[in-house]
Amino acid sequence: MDKHIYPAVFEKGEVKGYTVTFPDLPGAITEGDDIEEALTMARECLELHLYGLEEDEEEIPLPSKPTSIEVSKDSFVTLVEIRLGPIRDEMMNKSITKNVTIPRWLEREAAKEKLNFSQVLQYALKERLGIKDK
Structure with a gap:
């Protein structure tokens, strides 16, 4: 499958910015100084993480339902969508x-x-x- 949509948890930083994690993908963590940068970084993180799993011939886990993820009051869940085709092309031509x-x-x-x-x-x-x- 080329298109992937995963829930991401955006957690407000103590001073500024957001830390982004993917509950279904241990180790997939990134951050951004504001919402826009955090979302951009979340897409890149998801692309590279799923590409890495694919390259290592590991199973790509199914995404959880966003409503099943509990978060603290300073956090929220949003969906991040990516397509692996362009990433594969970019990485193979690197x-x-x-x-x-x-x-x-x-x-x-x-x-x-x-x-x-x-x-x-x-x-x-x-x-x-x-x-x-x-």
Whole structure:
């Protein structure tokens, strides 16, 4: 499923801002200086948490009903909706750093030709794996 809606608990901070937790997702915690920032951070937190569960091949728990969640007088429950598709796309296209080992003479020759090592490696990997650019 691509769309997920989970209840989030917004708890008013002692001085300012809000702490946001997701009762169904232990460890999914964030905060914001005001309601708007807290809601933005809650969406991002939910996206990354569910993406992480999916990547680790862990079961994504079903969300609770908002009415079943009890909160203190300085807190409230609201629903946070996200779609995992755009997050998957973003994360899969995120650049990562890999160390490679090549002979010194090869590095020198490539440097003389001003080759971009990342581009050459990507090209070679795609060629080897039979992947065509879209």
